[in-house]
Amino acid sequence: xxxxxxxxxxxxxxxxxxxxxxxxxxxxxxxxxxxxxxxxxxxxxxxxxxxxxxxxxxxxxxxxxxxxxxxxxxxxxxxxxxxxxxxxxxxxxxxxxxxxxxxxxxxxxxxxxxxxxxxxxxxxxxxxxxxxxxxxxxxxxxxxxxxxxxxxxxxxxxx
Amino acid sequence: xxxxxxxxxxxxxxxxxxxxxxxxxxxxxxxxxxxxxxxxxxxxxxxxxxxxxxxxxxxxxxxxxxxxxxxxxxxxxxxxxxxxxxxxxxxxxxxxxxxxxxxxxxxxxxxxxxxxxxxxxxxxxxxxxxxxxxxxxxxxxxxxxxxxxxxxxxxxxxxxxxxxxxxxxxxxxxxxx
Numbered sequence: 001x002x003x004x005x006x007x008x009x010x011x012x013x014x015x016x017x018x019x020x021x022x023x024x025x026x027x028x029x030x031x032x033x034x035x036x037x038x039x040x041x042x043x044x045x046x047x048x049x050x051x052x053x054x055x056x057x058x059x060x061x062x063x064x065x066x067x068x069x070x071x072x073x074x075x076x077x078x079x080x081x082x083x084x085x086x087x088x089x090x091x092x093x094x095x096x097x098x099x100x101x102x103x104x105x106x107x108x109x110x111x112x113x114x115x116x117x118x119x120x121x122x123x124x125x126x127x128x129x130x131x132x133x134x135x136x137x138x139x140x141x142x143x144x145x146x147x148x149x150x151x152x153x154x155x156x157x158x159x
Numbered sequence: 160x161x162x163x164x165x166x167x168x169x170x171x172x173x174x175x176x177x178x179x180x181x182x183x184x185x186x187x188x189x190x191x192x193x194x195x196x197x198x199x200x201x202x203x204x205x206x207x208x209x210x211x212x213x214x215x216x217x218x219x220x221x222x223x224x225x226x227x228x229x230x231x232x233x234x235x236x237x238x239x240x241x242x243x244x245x246x247x248x249x250x251x252x253x254x255x256x257x258x259x260x261x262x263x264x265x266x267x268x269x270x271x272x273x274x275x276x277x278x279x280x281x282x283x284x285x286x287x288x289x290x291x292x293x294x295x296x297x298x299x300x301x302x303x304x305x306x307x308x309x310x311x312x313x314x315x316x317x318x319x320x321x322x323x324x325x326x327x328x329x330x331x332x333x334x335x336x
Contacts, residue, residue, distance in 0.1 A: 002202070002203075002247045002283045003201075003202030003203055003247070006202070006203055006206045006207075006247060007202075007206050009206075009210075010206035010209050010210055013210065013213055014209065014213070017213055017217065024216045024217065025213075025216075027212075027216050028209070028212030028213045028215065028216045028217075029209065029212055030212070031211070031212040031215055031216070031335070031336075032208040032209045032211060032212035033208070034336075035208050035211065035212075035255055035334070035335055036204070036205065036208045038334065039251075039254075039255070041164045041165050041167055041168050042167065042168075043200065043204075043251070044168040044171075045167045045168040045170075045171040047193050047196045047197055047200065048168065048171040048172060048174075048175050048189075048193050049171055050192070050193070050196060051175070051188075051189040051190060051191075051192035051193030051194075051196065052174065052175055052178060052189040052193075054188075054189075054192045055185050055186075055188035055189035055192055056185060056189075086196065086249065087196075088195060088196060088199040088249065089281075089284040089287055089288075090199075090287060091195060093284075093287055093288050093290075093291035093292060094291050096291065096292060097291040097292055100292070106296075109292075110296075110300065113288075113292075113300070114279070114300070117250070117278050117279040118250075118275075118278045118279055120250055120251070123249075123250065123251045126251050126254060127251070127254055129254075129334060130254045130255070130257065130258045130330070130331055130334050131254070131257075131327055131330070131331065132323075132326065132327055132330055134319065134323060135315070135319055135323070135327055138315060138318060138319060139271075139274075139311075139315060142311050142314065142315060143278070143311070146307050146311060149303075149307070150300065150303050150304065150307065153299075153303055154296070154299055154300060154303070157299060158295060158296065158299065
């Protein structure tokens with residue numbers, strides 16, 4: 001749905017741009033394609049890898065591993081799965097809700113959601129291309145640590 | 160040289176095919192998940208790159224600097240937040256945008272705030288989160304994340320140091336040429 005809006009706005013702006021200057025528009029499109037092609041191989045590999053990873057993990061096992069009383073191990077697993085995988089939000093939130101219904105703890109789920117969104121281990125090769133290794137490592141490490149704070153706070157307040 | 164870059168995805172495709180041969184069901188699941196991620200990618204990434212191309216040729220550096228550059232202050236911070244929050248799509252979609260921002264002279268902490276906001280305060284996702292996990296969960300997470308993103312941006316900027324920041328700007332500019 002949101003995608004349609006984005007495509008529509010892009011199309012509209014492209015038309016305006018074409019009317020204003022054919023040459024500049026072609027330049028913009030060329031730049032767009034070049035930048036896209038630059039990360040495409042990594043992107044394809046990442047999407048294939050994540051599909052495989054998630055298919056190999058089964059949801060019932062995850063629910064058990066992330067249970068209310070799973071303690072430190074549950075937190076470690078939640079953060080590892082969240083950090084490594086790359087799941088679209090429209091899949092992740094319903095999955096998280098399902099895991100909660102199946103007995104997963106709120107702290108564990110908050111940690112999973114937070115690391116999922118902020119930490120990107122598999123997208124490391126892409127991020128590194130833009131920002132270099134040092135910033136990429138620092139950003140992800142900090143986001144990882146921060147996710148624990150978010151999760152602990154949420155667990156304390158929502159329990 | 161160009162073909163070499165596709166070794167990595169081809170290797171991955173071979174692994175997936177091998178899994179498919181070993182266990183048909185797992186292979187099928189893997190491909191369906193990859194398919195849905197691929198659709199998510201296609202729903203926003205190509206327009207993002209086109210919008211970036213347009214931004215690059217039409218909007219002059221001075222204009223961006225005045226709104227988001229070194230002297231942009233609170234206005235720059237709020238604007239960076241809003242730009243990130245209005246986004247859609249996976250985090251890796253934010254990287255090329257951040258790169259063009261750096262090329263156009265956006266302040267480093269604002270770039271970090273933009274990435275932070277994109278990663279976890281996206282408005283369309285927030286709506287969806289409220290629907291799935293409840294208003295309390297979504298609002299509380301947002302309330303903790305907003306100061307967290309600001310704090311992380313400041314700490315990251317201080318930790319990384321001036322020289323590294325310059326190198327990162329050079330690399331980002333190179334990536335968006």
